Amino acid sequence: MSNKCVLCNSEKSILLKTGNKKINNFICKKCGLVYVWPTVNENRIFSYYKNGHYDSSHNVKIRFSKKRLEGIFLGANDKYNYIYKYIKKHIKNKTVLEIGCATGHILNIFKLKGFDVLGVEPSEKLAEFAKINYNVNVVNDMFENVKINKSYDLVLCLHTLEHVINPRRFLLKINKLMSNNSILFIEVPNIYKPQNSLKKFFDCSHFYTYSPKTLWNMLALNKFKIIYLDTKNSQIKAFCIKDKDIKPIIDPNEYKREITFLNRYKKNYIIKGYFISSFFRFLKYKSTILLPISLLKKIKRFKKYKKIKFNIVL
Known part of the structure; x- marks a missing residue:
């Protein structure tokens, strides 16, 4: 199995970080994409998420206090307001799909605002939490395995793309679920704003680490055009539309x-x-x-x- 960049197909890369269990981060010398290699078996990843190994980051085992729930609700509401400000002109049928919806806090707000919502979540416990506490429709599976027969006005992908083994296949599937007026909202960590030690930032569960430029190119490769990019905080936030004519612009200096x-x-x-x-x-x-x-x-x-x-x- 060759060490080839999924974005530009170059085999010229350098070791960036030595990780645990022989999982290493490399940086492509042609386009700047940071990725884990060797790649991990997808079935192992599904088992990892399905069995709850990632649930602790969402505090599923903790019984939320009233104050904590209020804080979560307000945070989710702020996120809704931020997103809605940029998508309201594109919304027709008020349908939302969230991939990697976790405990369903964000979907719950969209539901309360009158949206028809669907979540996809591989963790059994997280999906169950969302169903029981918020009564939202959640499919407990990997997005790659889910059959969806309708298009959505808005697709949310909040801190999910960096966990995906094959981002090209993942994004192409999203593209097929969107109409020409639909919006894809993506949020990923920004390599230029680690906000922590680099050992912690390059998490072994993050198979790709993006800069604004490499994210732009990954989206363009899969026929998405960014219409608004926000890098003010530690995350990259991108609002995207479909564009069949767009092509990546590789920067060799990135x-x-x-x-x-x-x-x-x-x-x-x-x-x-x-x-x-x-x-x-x-x-x-x-x-x-x-x-x-x-x-x-x-x-x-x-x-x-x-x-x-x-x-x-x-």
Whole structure:
């Protein structure tokens, strides 16, 4: 099995991060897409999600307090308002499909607003939670296995695309479920805004990590055009329509920009953590006399540290 980029078909890549269990992140030198290789068997992935190994991130086992539920409802309502602002001109039949709907918080809001909703969720517990608590229609399966016989005004894909083994097949199937007036809303992590240590950011369950440019090209490859792109926060948010004539525009310098950014981010993250941990150690021991001496030592080390050049492997 060759190490080939799914976006541009190039076999020229470099190791970006060594992961657990021989699962590694590579970055394509032609287009900049970051991907896991070797790829994981799809049946294993389905089993992973179906059996609830990912459920803890959604707090399924926790009985939500009233205050917590109110917070979740308000957050879901804010997300609805954000999305609706950009899609209201495209809505005709008020139909929504969410792929990877988890506990159904977002679908519940759309349902309360009068939309006909359908969710697809591979986790049995998450799908059951959505059905019991919100009475929303949820199919418990992988999206790739689900047969859907109608088109939708809006397709939601919130933090799902990065977990998909074959994004081309996934997006082409979505394309077939949309009319020319439909909207696809995608939200994925932004490689340029990790908001954490890089070891945590490059999660082994994220088979692809996107930049705004590589996401644009992945969508264009599968005949989607981004009509609005939002990168203000740590996520990439993209509103897309179908466009049969669009083609990817590969930027050969994207991978260099990503490498430069990641090396700089890693260096700054380590330095920041170094000073913060030193400061809290000082507070713990309240050593006011030793503080100036300690800081001088840190500054000297910092000056030496700035000269260090990191390897590509994160």
